[in-house]
Amino acid sequence: MEKDASRMMPADWRALEAHIADRYVEAVGAFLAARPGERVYGVAAHVFYGETGGVVAWPALAVGSEESLAAAAEGSTFSPEKLRWSPADWAFQLDPSDADDAWAALVEAAACAGDDAHWEAVYARFLRSFATAAKLALKRLRAEGDVARGFIAVAMDEAWELVPLSLTKAELERHFPELGEEAQELARLEALPVPQRASALGELLDAYVPGIVSTEDAERLLRGLGEASVDVALERMPRSHRRWQWAKLLADLGIPRADAIDALASVLRAKKLPEPDRAWAAAALARLGRLDLVLAEAERMPRSVLLRGLAAPYTSFRDRAVRHLPLDYAPLESALGAHPELAEAMLDELRPGSGYCTIDPDEADTARAALGSSFEVVRRHARAVLEDARRSA
Numbered sequence: 001m002e003k004d005a006s007r008m009m010p011a012d013w014r015a016l017e018a019h020i021a022d023r024y025v026e027a028v029g030a031f032l033a034a035r036p037g038e039r040v041y042g043v044a045a046h047v048f049y050g051e052t053g054g055v056v057a058w059p060a061l062a063v064g065s066e067e068s069l070a071a072a073a074e075g076s077t078f079s080p081e082k083l084r085w086s087p088a089d090w091a092f093q094l095d096p097s098d099a100d101d102a103w104a105a106l107v108e109a110a111a112c113a114g115d116d117a118h119w120e121a122v123y124a125r126f127l128r129s130f131a132t133a134a135k136l137a138l139k140r141l142r143a144e145g146d147v148a149r150g151f152i153a154v155a156m157d158e159a160w161e162l163v164p165l166s167l168t169k170a171e172l173e174r175h176f177p178e179l180g181e182e183a184q185e186l187a188r189l190e191a192l193p194v195p196q197r198a199s200a201l202g203e204l205l206d207a208y209v210p211g212i213v214s215t216e217d218a219e220r221l222l223r224g225l226g227e228a229s230v231d232v233a234l235e236r237m238p239r240s241h242r243r244w245q246w247a248k249l250l251a252d253l254g255i256p257r258a259d260a261i262d263a264l265a266s267v268l269r270a271k272k273l274p275e276p277d278r279a280w281a282a283a284a285l286a287r288l289g290r291l292d293l294v295l296a297e298a299e300r301m302p303r304s305v306l307l308r309g310l311a312a313p314y315t316s317f318r319d320r321a322v323r324h325l326p327l328d329y330a331p332l333e334s335a336l337g338a339h340p341e342l343a344e345a346m347l348d349e350l351r352p353g354s355g356y357c358t359i360d361p362d363e364a365d366t367a368r369a370a371l372g373s374s375f376e377v378v379r380r381h382a383r384a385v386l387e388d389a390r391r392s393a
Contacts, residue, residue, distance in 0.1 A: 020133035282309030
């Protein structure tokens with residue numbers, strides 16, 4: 001497979017899809033050879049893993065049968081219905097082959113040939129290849145008579161976004177009716193005027209029991225609604241059982257409205273609230289440019305809350321934001337100058353591997369200037385983000 005991996009052409013993707021289809025078929029064949037006579041009902045690609053700007057891993061393939069499902073359910077607290085489409089719990093797993101790993105390496109090289117947006121686009125195309133290949137494999141398995149009517153091949157990512165792409169509408173409704181319900185509910189929400197949509201999503205995010213639309217999807221959709229989501233956050237945060245989640249949303253929205261700042265400061269100062277609520281409020285204030293309000297409470301908050309606030313503008317959580325402030329080490333340097341006793345603790349809070357932000361090209365000069373900082377934590381962070389930027393260039 002000696003190719004220029006900097007760019008994959010349509011023919012490469014078709015070849016990849018053909019290879020994946022072969023592997024689906026091989027998995028079913030290996031299962032039937034090992035367990036002759038069992039009634040197989042599905043083969044699934046699962047455990048997808050990728051690190052933005054870096055690793056692309058080959059997923060596992062699993063095969064499920066009625067007999068192995070019954071055996072798994074006997075020793076589990078989960079019902080057969082829960083385990084039926086939980087391929088991680090299926091007895092038969094086909095590990096990646098050398099050829100699989102070679103394809104993953106090719107895709108990884110192609111993904112890493114550009115910036116993070118390019119990586120995400122290539123990785124998304126890689127994931128879709130497993131859904132397309134599932135359809136190809138199912139045709140072959142049915143034509144060859146290896147599986148009974150009702151058997152399906154499916155790609156199952158963590159969010160189940162690949163599941164509808166793998167199946168026909170009839171298969172989706174039969175095996176995953178909840179996904180059909182979710183699509184209908186999302187369409188209903190999309191049709192609402194923005195203020196009502198934000199309010200409805202806020203109820204989902206705050207619900208004690210998850211609804212048809214997951215809290216993760218509700219949060220993702222709220223991040224796209226701007227000022228309306230700020231309004232909902234300010235309405236719900238004071239009485240929410242998850243104030244930390246609303247603080248996180250306000251940080252991701254990146255809109256430093258005065259009323260939002262006041263609400264976050266109130267959560268930060270509330271000594272009776274759980275530490276995660278106060279820590280996320282501190283982080284949100286720092287990411288919105290108001291670290292001064294965090295430092296003003298330095299003597300009246302747990303040390304962990306203060307450290308979270310100091311570190312927040314420099315962590316990978318910044319990368320999730322709809323908008324964020326430019327990289328600026330001055331607030332951190334000023335804080336450490338006023339509180340030198342925090343310097344050692346910040347080295348641990350922003351230790352390598354803790355998850356640094358990814359810098360934009362126009363932030364590189366700020367990072368380079370920080371290489372001369374008098375604080376080791378700043379120098380180390382600046383070196384790391386510049387090196388990451390260089391590798392992605």
